[in-house]
Amino acid sequence: MALLKDKDKTKVTNTLKGITKPVTIVMFTQEIECQHCEMTRTLLEEVSNLSDRITLEVHDFVADKELAKKYGVDKIPATVLIGEKDYGIRFFGVPAGYEFNVLVQDIRDVGKRDPNLSDKVLTELAKIDQPVHLQTIISPT
């Protein structure tokens, strides 16, 4: 049974219509999937089918441990968004609920190669001269 209803699909399609460049979604699950892994994979399959500029790669966290290490994936389900390079965007857990908005908007931003930030913010970010680790922890409400 599809996770996205027709109405959801049209909104995702509308949001993704501005994509001009390829986006690769790298998803890590495992051979015997937990429920959240299966849910995430199903959701990403449905989303990637809504734009011909999105490619979905599904990897086994155990069998492809070198690739998982390369992307800094230490838990699953994990979703990595890649454009012409790895921007460091990771989703751990199911990007459902309110975070689904963020997932789709991030795919759009990567596909447009446009972070959707003001010049002022970009100027400030350019001043950062050492690695910074940001991690947002959310919970369903």
Place this chain on the structure above:
Amino acid sequence: MDFPTFSIDTSLLEEATEPDPEFTYDLLIVGGGPAAMSAAVYAARKMLRCAMVTRDFGGQIRETSEVENWLGFQNINAKDLADSFEEHVKSFDIPIKLGTAITAITKQGGIFTVTTDDGTSYHSQTLILSTGKHHRPLNVPGEKELVGKGLAYCATCDAPFFKKKKVVVAGGGNSAFTTVLDLLKVEASVTLINAIKGWQADTSLQERVKQKGAVTLLDNHEIIRVEGSDQVTGVVVKNRDSHKEDKLQADGIFIEIGLLPNSDPVKDLVELNEHGEVVVDCLSQTSVEGLYGAGDVTTVPHKQIVIAAGEGAKAALSAYDYLMRKSLI
């Protein structure tokens, strides 16, 4: 597998509103009649990134009262049918530019550009032209000035305004005779004026009018002027044999002398026939690659709702096949 606990929020994602002038759509559908609406449904179901540009929804269905040949309905109110078509299209969240006329359609570098009368341009890889037809004008003095002041082109819309009044109907075909019947329902006193010799309407329709008896039939007379300042007061007619002119008093005039295709925006782009209709083949393809035609604006004969809807579906599927074949989607 079902996921009963799964839910998503899409409140921050984009609703379909107006088309984006910065975006190149897979398909632009120009027009809002049954051909255009059917094309939109088929395009949406193929997940094409498509948008519509139209003045309004419904096309000529909005100018009739009842439809008796739409499969599945022995009789359906025309407005209800048009509304249901529109609702179906809008269920897909297709971006729609409404309320504007098309001023130009061009193709450059494989991309179509549709420009509207507010100066906005929209772009696409393929285009379906389904702009329908409009009423042929008499092109006589007084016509333009008196539109809406007793001079009308749509009996379904305006006949009730002429209850028990004197009305002239210009024309000799089916639409003219149907207009006469609509006016007789509101007890108008009607004079039907045909510019050529011999009535062109179906015999059965002519018989129905003649049986009413309350109609003056004036054959072989040309309307040379519509008179009135703030309101129609009469028409001047000329006998085409004797050249004798007569003035007829009238409170209104309905012009029912046929329809002209709305092909002006593409007249310098695609092949048209001698009637100005867009020439299409059996795949709805025009003379320009990637440009498809559907409905009354095309050379496809028999201008019917069901045919227009079928042609619209075919045009959308042809556009989809073209985009696939060319690896454009």
